[in-house]
Amino acid sequence: MSTAATDLDAPGTGSAAPAPALRPHAEQAFAEELAALAAADDRPRPARWKMSPWAVATYLLGGTLPDGTEITPKYIGPRRVIEVAVTTLATDRALLLLGVPGTAKTWVSEHLAAAVSGDSTLLVQGTAGTPEEAIRYGWNYAQLLTKGPSRDALVPSPVMRAMAEGGIARVEELTRIPADVQDTLITILSEKTLPVPELGEEVQAVRGFNLIATANDRDRGVNDLSSALRRRFNTVVLPLPGSVEDEVDIVSRRVEQLGRSLDLPRLPDGFEEIRRVVTVFRELRDGVTADGRTKVKSPSGTLSTAEAISVVTAGLALAAHFGDGVLRPSDVAAGIQGAVVRDPSADTQIWHEYLETVVRERDGWKDFYRACREVPAR
Numbered sequence: 001m002s003t004a005a006t007d008l009d010a011p012g013t014g015s016a017a018p019a020p021a022l023r024p025h026a027e028q029a030f031a032e033e034l035a036a037l038a039a040a041d042d043r044p045r046p047a048r049w050k051m052s053p054w055a056v057a058t059y060l061l062g063g064t065l066p067d068g069t070e071i072t073p074k075y076i077g078p079r080r081v082i083e084v085a086v087t088t089l090a091t092d093r094a095l096l097l098l099g100v101p102g103t104a105k106t107w108v109s110e111h112l113a114a115a116v117s118g119d120s121t122l123l124v125q126g127t128a129g130t131p132e133e134a135i136r137y138g139w140n141y142a143q144l145l146t147k148g149p150s151r152d153a154l155v156p157s158p159v160m161r162a163m164a165e166g167g168i169a170r171v172e173e174l175t176r177i178p179a180d181v182q183d184t185l186i187t188i189l190s191e192k193t194l195p196v197p198e199l200g201e202e203v204q205a206v207r208g209f210n211l212i213a214t215a216n217d218r219d220r221g222v223n224d225l226s227s228a229l230r231r232r233f234n235t236v237v238l239p240l241p242g243s244v245e246d247e248v249d250i251v252s253r254r255v256e257q258l259g260r261s262l263d264l265p266r267l268p269d270g271f272e273e274i275r276r277v278v279t280v281f282r283e284l285r286d287g288v289t290a291d292g293r294t295k296v297k298s299p300s301g302t303l304s305t306a307e308a309i310s311v312v313t314a315g316l317a318l319a320a321h322f323g324d325g326v327l328r329p330s331d332v333a334a335g336i337q338g339a340v341v342r343d344p345s346a347d348t349q350i351w352h353e354y355l356e357t358v359v360r361e362r363d364g365w366k367d368f369y370r371a372c373r374e375v376p377a378r
């Protein structure tokens, strides 16, 4: 005999455990791997680092620990790139990750911070409107009015907190930040101190502090970084995937990870479709077909690896919810067109030309050609 009261109580009891975050931070999502690495790591650690540079690189590139623990690769690409990035963080130079959109700059920055200092959240998002306070400090006006300028009234920026804690601060899209605000970083990075004139004090960085910035070299270019600031950084360029195979590998792995977190069915046999998405993106990006025979025009969109990942993930969701769980051309066709045709007036023509001259003639691509033709034009 259940009563109305117990039925009403039921939802309340479920809320005792906090609901899982939609997107946990790297140090939460990979807590077990990080703990296993730190435990297995007997190499020297720089001051305040959670693990040695070797272990940080292994966390990013993947590997198997002596006790058999599998470390999944986060970054798929040249080992040297990660080794140089990690080494830089152990020096007095800051790290600038540079590359075209979708080359995993943000992703690598988050994982580096998580592995080195156990905290990837000390983050400043750079925009044209980023104020100086976002990099230095601000004030809590209620406290400021009652107590005057004091430590209690000061609101530290993520950078100031990283300095005080000896952690890693992250600045996203550095070159979008106005030049005079960027220059705030010069003293921080060269003197390792942040003066607070209102209090007649300074915050000195403790050992372990460093900074990772990302910048897009399509945006406006590193030229917008003043030369004084550029000298404080070691620049590491994250390359586009070198071959179709590499890019298919990246997309497959990331789609699998994302699919798992979205509770999508495992890809039984979507490999062909992934290869197709990657091939189309690469050919349009490079302006020439994979066999080097036919020139094609490049559309205005970036067609990055990151976009290939989202096209395939969206296709997989379509297949799971409205199809038979197998990824088919019709599940990715609309997504591809959406990524290619960013500017309808210029890109529609380019996409149709590509469909008619390349896709239509290609062996085994009939279904894909038909699926693309059936997508309503924008």
Ligand SMILES: Nc1ncnc2c1ncn2[C@@H]1O[C@H](COP(=O)(O)OP(=O)(O)O)[C@@H](O)[C@H]1O
Residues within 6 Å of the ligand: 074, 075, 076, 077, 099, 100, 101, 102, 103, 104, 105, 106, 107, 108, 214, 250, 254, 305, 306, 309
């Ligand atoms: N080489 C790579 N290895 C692993 N993941 C990659 C790679 N390239 C792109 N990605 C994936 O692309 C997505 C977007 O990358 P992101 O860091 O936002 O790019 P960026 O900041 O360079 O524009 C991430 O989910 C990342 O996993």
Ligand SMILES: [Mg+2]
Residues within 6 Å of the ligand: 105, 106, 107, 214
């Ligand atoms: Mg980014």
